[in-house]
Amino acid sequence: MDLVEKRVGESYEIYYFGNLKFLFTRRDGSIINHDLLSYGQKRLLTFFYYLACNQDVVVADELVNGLHHTWISACVQAMGARQVFLTSQNPLLLDYLQFDSADQARSTFITCHSKAEEDRERLLWSNMTKKDATSFFRAYKAGIQHVGEILQTKGLW
Numbered sequence: 001m002d003l004v005e006k007r008v009g010e011s012y013e014i015y016y017f018g019n020l021k022f023l024f025t026r027r028d029g030s031i032i033n034h035d036l037l038s039y040g041q042k043r044l045l046t047f048f049y050y051l052a053c054n055q056d057v058v059v060a061d062e063l064v065n066g067l068h069h070t071w072i073s074a075c076v077q078a079m080g081a082r083q084v085f086l087t088s089q090n091p092l093l094l095d096y097l098q099f100d101s102a103d104q105a106r107s108t109f110i111t112c113h114s115k116a117e118e119d120r121e122r123l124l125w126s127n128m129t130k131k132d133a134t135s136f137f138r139a140y141k142a143g144i145q146h147v148g149e150i151l152q153t154k155g156l157w
Contacts, residue, residue: 040066044075051078058084064093072096091148091157099140106133111156132156 005016022034022045034045043066051058058079063086064072076096086093099105106128113124128136132154139150151157 038066040068040071043067044071047075048078054082056082058082058086060085061087062090064088064090091146091151094147094151097147099137102130102133102137105137105140106130109151109156128156 001017001021002019003015004018007014007016024032024034026032034042037045047060047063050060063075067075069092072093073096076093088094097108099108109128110125111128113126115122115124127133135154136150136156139145139154140147145153148157
């Protein structure tokens with residue numbers, strides 16, 4: 001990366017960096033830069049860079065787009081114990097989540113519903129009910145359906 005600007009005050013110095021580049025050495029010794037990566041490889045690189053810069057919280061929208069299955073697994077594992085907020089319209093991501101109890105499932109999922117109020121529509125966000133979480137967890141433990149399929153068949157997606 002390049003130092004783009006430096007500001008000096010009486011009690012501070014601020015450095016601005018830009019032109020960040022990543023270089024990769026291949027097995028044969030040749031070097032390529034990030035411009036030569038595929039779309040999925042660039043997303044993977046960006047996500048792992050984001051994780052390196054954010055030790056406590058992860059906010060990711062549509063994480064699985066363009067990623068190979070093994071990369072999705074690596075991303076979920078690398079998030080570790082951070083507080084994680086993931087959004088996805090792709091049920092594939094959900095298949096990489098693991099649940100130990102109905103309470104864990106209940107606290108993991110947040111659903112959005114719309115409700116008409118007079119002349120306006122309002123969005124309501126909530127966790128699963130205890131009943132829905134118990135039903136979900138029973139189906140999950142049976143191991144017959146993928147997580148996304150369970151949520152869809154139970155009307156939770």
